Amino acid sequence: MTDGTQSRAGARFWEALSLEAMDTRQWEALCDGCGRCCLHKLQDEDTDEIYYTDVACRLLDGHSCRCGDYDHRAHEVPDCVSLTAREVKQIPWLPRTCAYRLLAEGQPLPQWHPLITGDPDSVHAAGISVRGRIVDEEAMTGDWEDHIVDWPA
Template structure:
């Protein structure tokens, strides 16, 4: 899959259905990322309900043309609070992940969507399905924090 920056070569067929998340190899774990870019969106959490809303206001490191962090390997030098999602911290962090996120879906015991690159065979499928934030974000430098609420986006249910 040459259009895919994530190495999905040599993985077992539908490995995510056969192994618990805690038993995945690093390559399998990384392959679960669908490349939507939504995890890099700034979120607002309702203090009363705990409900999390995604905004179109993206982390300054997100390149929304490819839905990838422009500094992934060294992102903590720029954004110390950026969370590295692992099987060990899903219980704490899955609730704020996008509803379509493979990590969240599997944590909740749900199947992956047909557009997921592991099923479709193409990294482009997440964009074709309209699930990604490709070319749909604004930079956090352009929008004051008190206006983020104006940029809330609805997620598919």
């Protein structure tokens, strides 16, 4: 590997490796920083349909769209999901734009993805991130249903 994005054969690591074969640095680099996975979701008991809300985990930094305590998130938020290659294929609520989901489905990364553009802000410029659109869970008012949104799906 050179800078971690290309293998010796010239293929970018996410094109050359399976999710299971990636090291920790490569795995973490796949996250585009959209923050959508940190939104609270509701699931219909009858249909299993998943609804995203604009309510974010208390640890999500609303500007960077990254976890404010990533290393300790599972301790701070016990129901926080730490993604693994196996779990990605089983989690129905990952956004359609999620790199983990896309690669697990054999799809390419979108052109706005920071690994493609080299710019960590490209996810925000493309309007994919939750920046400027969320309510912190500790400041939420009203019923959960009042916070359902359609933009992350």
